[in-house]
Amino acid sequence: MTEEIGVGMVGHAFMGAVHSHAWRSVHRFFDVPLTPRLAVLGGRDPVRTKDAAAKYGWAAAETDWRALVARDDVGLVDICTPGDTHAEIALAALAAGKHVLCEKPLANTVAEAEAMAAAAEEAATRGVRSMVAFNYRRVPAIALARRMVAEGRIGEIRHVRAVYLQDWLSDPASPMTWRLRKEKAGSGALGDLGAHIVDAAQYVTGDLITGVSATTETFVRSRPDEDGVGVGEVTVDDAAVFLARFSSGALGTFEATRYALGRKNAMRLEVNGTRGSLAFDFEAMNELSVYSADDGSAAGFRRILVTEADHPYVGAWWPPGHLLGYEHTFTHEAADFLTAIGGGVDPAPSFADGLRVQRVLAAVEESAGQQSTWTTIGDVR
Amino acid sequence: MTEEIGVGMVGHAFMGAVHSHAWRSVHRFFDVPLTPRLAVLGGRDPVRTKDAAAKYGWAAAETDWRALVARDDVGLVDICTPGDTHAEIALAALAAGKHVLCEKPLANTVAEAEAMAAAAEEAATRGVRSMVAFNYRRVPAIALARRMVAEGRIGEIRHVRAVYLQDWLSDPASPMTWRLRKEKAGSGALGDLGAHIVDAAQYVTGDLITGVSATTETFVRSRPDEDGVGVGEVTVDDAAVFLARFSSGALGTFEATRYALGRKNAMRLEVNGTRGSLAFDFEAMNELSVYSADDGSAAGFRRILVTEADHPYVGAWWPPGHLLGYEHTFTHEAADFLTAIGGGVDPAPSFADGLRVQRVLAAVEESAGQQSTWTTIGDVR
Amino acid sequence: MTEEIGVGMVGHAFMGAVHSHAWRSVHRFFDVPLTPRLAVLGGRDPVRTKDAAAKYGWAAAETDWRALVARDDVGLVDICTPGDTHAEIALAALAAGKHVLCEKPLANTVAEAEAMAAAAEEAATRGVRSMVAFNYRRVPAIALARRMVAEGRIGEIRHVRAVYLQDWLSDPASPMTWRLRKEKAGSGALGDLGAHIVDAAQYVTGDLITGVSATTETFVRSRPDEDGVGVGEVTVDDAAVFLARFSSGALGTFEATRYALGRKNAMRLEVNGTRGSLAFDFEAMNELSVYSADDGSAAGFRRILVTEADHPYVGAWWPPGHLLGYEHTFTHEAADFLTAIGGGVDPAPSFADGLRVQRVLAAVEESAGQQSTWTTIGDVR
Amino acid sequence: MTEEIGVGMVGHAFMGAVHSHAWRSVHRFFDVPLTPRLAVLGGRDPVRTKDAAAKYGWAAAETDWRALVARDDVGLVDICTPGDTHAEIALAALAAGKHVLCEKPLANTVAEAEAMAAAAEEAATRGVRSMVAFNYRRVPAIALARRMVAEGRIGEIRHVRAVYLQDWLSDPASPMTWRLRKEKAGSGALGDLGAHIVDAAQYVTGDLITGVSATTETFVRSRPDEDGVGVGEVTVDDAAVFLARFSSGALGTFEATRYALGRKNAMRLEVNGTRGSLAFDFEAMNELSVYSADDGSAAGFRRILVTEADHPYVGAWWPPGHLLGYEHTFTHEAADFLTAIGGGVDPAPSFADGLRVQRVLAAVEESAGQQSTWTTIGDVR
Numbered sequence A, B, C, D: 001m002t003e004e005i006g007v008g009m010v011g012h013a014f015m016g017a018v019h020s021h022a023w024r025s026v027h028r029f030f031d032v033p034l035t036p037r038l039a040v041l042g043g044r045d046p047v048r049t050k051d052a053a054a055k056y057g058w059a060a061a062e063t064d065w066r067a068l069v070a071r072d073d074v075g076l077v078d079i080c081t082p083g084d085t086h087a088e089i090a091l092a093a094l095a096a097g098k099h100v101l102c103e104k105p106l107a108n109t110v111a112e113a114e115a116m117a118a119a120a121e122e123a124a125t126r127g128v129r130s131m132v133a134f135n136y137r138r139v140p141a142i143a144l145a146r147r148m149v150a151e152g153r154i155g156e157i158r159h160v161r162a163v164y165l166q167d168w169l170s171d172p173a174s175p176m177t178w179r180l181r182k183e184k185a186g187s188g189a190l191g192d193l194g195a196h197i198v199d200a201a202q203y204v205t206g207d208l209i210t211g212v213s214a215t216t217e218t219f220v221r222s223r224p225d226e227d228g229v230g231v232g233e234v235t236v237d238d239a240a241v242f243l244a245r246f247s248s249g250a251l252g253t254f255e256a257t258r259y260a261l262g263r264k265n266a267m268r269l270e271v272n273g274t275r276g277s278l279a280f281d282f283e284a285m286n287e288l289s290v291y292s293a294d295d296g297s298a299a300g301f302r303r304i305l306v307t308e309a310d311h312p313y314v315g316a317w318w319p320p321g322h323l324l325g326y327e328h329t330f331t332h333e334a335a336d337f338l339t340a341i342g343g344g345v346d347p348a349p350s351f352a353d354g355l356r357v358q359r360v361l362a363a364v365e366e367s368a369g370q371q372s373t374w375t376t377i378g379d380v381r
Helices: A016-030 A045-056 A065-070 A083-093 A112-125 A139-152 A187-207 A293-298 A328-343 A350-370 B013-029 B046-056 B066-072 B084-093 B112-123 B140-150 B189-205 B294-299 B328-343 B351-369 C014-029 C046-056 C065-070 C083-095 C109-123 C140-150 C189-205 C291-297 C328-343 C350-368 D014-029 D047-058 D063-069 D083-095 D111-123 D140-152 D191-207 D293-298 D328-343 D353-367
Strands: A003-011 A036-040 A058-060 A076-079 A100-103 A129-134 A159-164 A211-219 A222-226 A231-233 A239-246 A249-256 A266-273 A276-281 A287-292 A303-304 B004-010 B032-042 B060-062 B076-079 B101-105 B130-133 B157-165 B209-217 B221-226 B232-234 B239-246 B253-259 B266-273 B276-281 B288-293 B301-305 C004-010 C034-042 C060-062 C077-080 C099-103 C131-132 C157-165 C209-218 C222-224 C231-233 C239-246 C251-259 C266-273 C276-281 C285-292 C301-305 D003-008 D034-042 D060-062 D075-080 D099-103 D130-133 D158-165 D210-219 D223-224 D232-234 D238-247 D250-258 D267-275 D276-281 D287-290 D300-305
Touching: A003 A016, A003 A065, A016 A036, A016 A045, A016 D014, A036 A045, A036 A065, A036 A328, A045 A058, A045 A112, A065 A083, A065 B004, A076 A083, A076 D328, A083 A293, A083 B046, A083 C131, A112 A129, A112 C131, A112 D232, A129 A328, A129 A350, A139 A187, A139 A266, A139 A276, A139 A287, A159 A187, A159 A239, A159 D130, A187 A211, A187 A266, A187 A350, A187 B032, A187 B301, A211 A350, A211 B209, A211 B239, A211 D158, A239 A350, A239 B239, A239 B253, A239 D083, A249 B157, A249 B239, A249 B253, A249 D140, A266 B209, A276 C209, A276 D267, A287 A293, A303 C291, A328 C014, A350 B209, B004 B013, B004 B066, B013 B032, B013 B328, B032 B046, B032 B066, B032 B328, B046 B060, B060 B066, B060 D060, B066 B084, B076 B084, B084 B101, B101 B328, B112 B130, B112 B266, B130 B328, B140 B189, B140 B266, B140 B276, B140 D353, B157 B189, B189 B209, B189 B239, B189 B253, B209 B351, B209 D047, B221 D287, B239 B351, B239 C014, B276 D060, B288 B294, B294 C140, B351 C291, B351 D099, C004 C014, C004 C065, C004 D158, C014 C034, C014 C046, C014 D099, C014 D140, C034 C065, C034 C328, C046 C060, C046 C189, C060 C065, C065 C083, C077 C083, C083 C099, C083 C109, C099 C328, C109 C131, C109 C350, C131 C328, C131 C350, C131 D210, C140 C189, C140 C266, C140 C285, C157 C239, C157 C301, C189 C209, C189 C251, C189 C266, C189 C350, C209 C350, C209 D238, C231 D238, C239 C350, C239 D210, C239 D238, C239 D250, C251 D238, C251 D250, C285 C291, D003 D063, D014 D034, D014 D047, D014 D328, D034 D047, D034 D063, D034 D328, D060 D063, D063 D083, D075 D083, D083 D158, D099 D328, D111 D130, D130 D328, D130 D353, D140 D191, D140 D276, D140 D287, D158 D191, D191 D210, D191 D238, D191 D250, D191 D267, D191 D353, D210 D353, D238 D353, D287 D293
Parallel strands: A003 A036, A003 A076, A036 A058, A076 A100, A100 A129, A159 A249, B004 B032, B004 B076, B032 B060, B076 B101, B101 B130, B157 B253, C004 C034, C004 C077, C034 C060, C077 C099, C099 C131, C157 C251, D003 D034, D003 D075, D034 D060, D075 D099, D099 D130, D158 D250
Antiparallel strands: A159 A266, A211 A239, A222 A231, A239 A249, A266 A276, A276 A287, A287 A303, A303 C301, B157 B266, B209 B239, B221 B232, B239 B253, B266 B276, B276 B288, B288 B301, B301 D300, C157 C266, C209 C239, C222 C231, C239 C251, C266 C276, C276 C285, C285 C301, D158 D267, D210 D238, D223 D232, D238 D250, D267 D276, D276 D287, D287 D300
16 A cells, blocks of 8 residues: 545535545556545535535545645645636645645636746645646547657648537526636636637647637526526626637637537547548547548548557556546546656646646637637747 | 420539539439430530540530530530639520529639629529529438428527538648639639538528638648649638628538548538537438437437438439439439429529628638638628 | 440339439440440330330330340340349340349249359350349449458458348338239348348358358238238248358358338448458448558557549549449449450359359248258359 | 445456445445445455455455355455356355345356356345346446337337457467356356347347357367466357347347457447337447437437436436446446345346346357257246
């Protein structure tokens, strides 16, 4: 049994449930240098937090995140709250010398993200590690896609097309949630879904977005309140579409929406290069389609079932053809973070990477507010 | 046997071959009011034109298109030339009282298209019919998609995503063709491929594009000449991407490219509405995927094999499950045009519809030249 | 223009329509040494035959097939009738020195097929050619599959699984047709559909079936008569399933049915070998899926769009990605037959090949009648 | 926190790893009446068993399964060993009043399975529960398929086609394992893979197999030993194919093989009825394809993403479109077993169900040994 590290996690909704599973399971499958101990769960409501702690296997519960961060038995803080509290929790935890895993998008504003990236850089000099939770990088098929690009199998990249399509707002009678309020969520489909495809596109191509032209839309501007009584105002985008240019010269198209009826979780990425092409759909997340011009008259998109022992992350799991699911990506994320902490290296994606995504999201909003005029993205230091 | 109509066709390359097949075959499958007679084929080179006429079954050959238009045995002129000659041939034919079928895009400029639409409108008052050859409207699956939208099964439309992906320019060593020269082709992927998806998106949704934000790119600016000796300059776009707004408020994303390696003819259209969704891919042109929210917990995209007798155009062909191919769309087009001529009604898509597409293409180029700034599309007439 | 050959065709239903199209079109796309002239169409009803001749482009009509065979302007007899008349027409035509194309299955009994194969062999010594119309060999994807097996890319074959699924009898209220009467059709799904997959499996693998174990079933034993008044007895199988052994040692499973609801024309073939695998579905007839063990960790079934110029038959048609349909297989068949006649060689599949399939079908019926006991197939000379 | 139940598990290879995960996780997602405590892990090698216990989270290790069964802190025995020891462990555990979960196939012979079913029936009178681990019943898509059949949506069933295709023996150089030795495994692909599809076919249709006609094959009869030195004899089947009849009259075809190159875990099931059809492939285990004749001209196979809250088991997990993986089926199995124990009811599939499958496997072997002669399956009491 390796040394333990106490985890304190803030937030116990959807992300809290899946992160809990990762912390409980990671060392059962991966040889990690540190074994996570589920020390304490943080939440605002004392009863619900205590119940969640019991259900998810946490040893204690705290209603004050500052107390959670300060505990001696916490060496790692995992932030699973809405975006409006990421910055203050992360800054406090880093200052306290705790390693920090922060859900995406990194923050609700570029200014917050800049402060977080700066704090993370400073903390790293003290051996304190931080990572932003772009879990889709840990889908084996996505990691394999990146590997194939890096190996040169795709050649010079010409086109990227990325969509993230969901449909849970298609019905105008669906009620309000915090995700539809700008003060909590920062933005709508853009930050929730668009952040994932921006990060995935940059990760797979190994390239950065340098400019965008964008439009956003809120199709349904008021919805029934959560309490079923009143009506709430939707203050975020329902959908965001944008064109992009990568530093390599490649062209990109992006779309994030919650109104694509029938598409439940269609995070799709296609890349076309001079030697090959890649296609991925999260609704079939164990598959990667790859085209290689080298295959000549027998060329066609190969449906690779990414379940072989030599595919990324897969060796820890089952024999070929036995599929992995959504929560495995978080287990992989936990493994990578623990491995970096144990190895004394900075993990990726860093807060600086999260800031880079944030800048792209901000440029999308800026362009959308200026008649879609092309908007360039400033360099991260 | 119904009355005959003499057809004079100008151009005998790819489009000429497939149009010839349609004129030879249409009355063998469809009950058309007029039987086409392949009267005369026009081309510039006398030997090649005569050979093509023999191969494709034309009774005569002409090297002067004006002579072809003037012949007494020609009642219908079919224009299969590059875009730079569409306008003059069409105007002359309409003036001569000949019905005109014109390949897409309608013209190389909005001004030409305006003149053609005006001439067509005037000719219609004399009983002379004209149609632009957007053959994809005659894919049974596309026609079925339109029918489903018109019946209200998709509801109010929120999103359209349309791509037309080919890959024949991926290799920088591929030689020049007339399609890469602006003076012949007008534009590149935009006019060749983009015109199809703009028309198809408007046709299926029954809605018009009101504005765009666009970027275009020429990845490879010089290529080996056709003669294998020199080097030619590519003066058209290799790829065009644009955002669009429809008059209904729906958002659209469009992409036309010849650099999507492995995608041979991927003209894809997806439509998301408040009641259902549609998805089509020309590489599987006999299928339409349809999602209906009414299906409840058994909802999923239905792969409809559009080969049933009650699907558009299909009753004329084979039993269910026996696929149709590319050239069938032209046979359907010929059937529709002959039916309109025989019935004394104006067929669709009209030259005015072609002009509408032309205006969208022009707006794309304008926006691309002005930092992607949103560009509205003026009304036709 | 090449020399003409007069074609006399007997039968003008479904097969007659599609064969007519092939004879009209073949020389427009393929460089064949003989140009078919649609000389005369044979049928029993004088009015309907004459109408069909006009519709399909035949110069004359005959109600007596013996007269048709005897005509001087007929050099090739094409037999598109139900199976009960194949033998007598073919024998007469071969005796009269006419080349013969005969629809599948070759005959209704092994005895008939033996007589036909013997006659064909004798006729060949006089330069008279014969071919059985297993048109699925002319699907480009099937021909490519055979080529890949022949090139050794699949290795030693272990498994074949072949199904031909239709659903037009699923409804017990569907009326009788000649296809449900043993005296006309010989057998039901077995001869109609099973014959195709037996031939295709042997063609693609280059191997022969040596024995079978089988069961057949008639789910609905009486149906409304064609006249809508009485009730007819179904005297053929609705479905046939059988296990098979190939001479290579490979195992096969086969199923032919008209009760697979939702499967319209699912003629599917899968082959697994020691180096690779193949999968084909006629409902997506332009695609071949190929797996190669050589692809290592990037291995997956490749969806080859069989529309490249170097794929079998495709060079005569359109650019990549432009699909072919059902009737193209008959055009290819006509091209192959005319090429063999012109070249003075025997075409494949020969009547002996048709006999071989007939023996397999007979063994299936024999095994099904004997508690599925393994039944071996006698050698064709 | 609910009452605990101590689990003793025998075996810590592939099945042991995945069962451990289920026992650790089940109460974190499902409201089960008993919380499993991972009391003791059994294995033959003391060091490896102790290591496995630590890795998988078991409190203790035992090398004597009889001691494990006898422990007071064990209320439930989970048998994950090869088939040759299932009977004796299960009989001892039931006699000791311990609930028993036993991996499939239930036993290596019908005689053993009969003894086990009898013991289970007797134990049930004492409130001791038993279940055989056909985990594929717990795939949400399979459970949904059964629900749809039970609701009458598929109508009267005509056809079942079931294959279970893997490829890990395609390479003749792959070494021996216990799975290739008859004395350990009982049979080869038949018991390992065929058992799953027999159970799944009977489960989904709600119908039983009454007779079979079969052939089996061992393609490669000797392989390198595990130690890399000698050569071992393969004493089980490599592949088994069989025809089947269901008590409803439906026809079935079955195939189990480890030589289907490129098919990693293709457990596929298709069902055709008079009102609808179903298709499932374990390589896309979150999807169920359903065809309904009621959909009229808009009918097509619906790809249902079985991730909605009202789909079986799914409500315990993530939002729509977030996929489940292989090990979830075991978590569902654990939930069902604990629920049955807590509720005082007998769970399914019972040992009697396991015996029924065993009888089918025995009939397959018997038929294969008798020239594929049809072999009926005796009734389970």
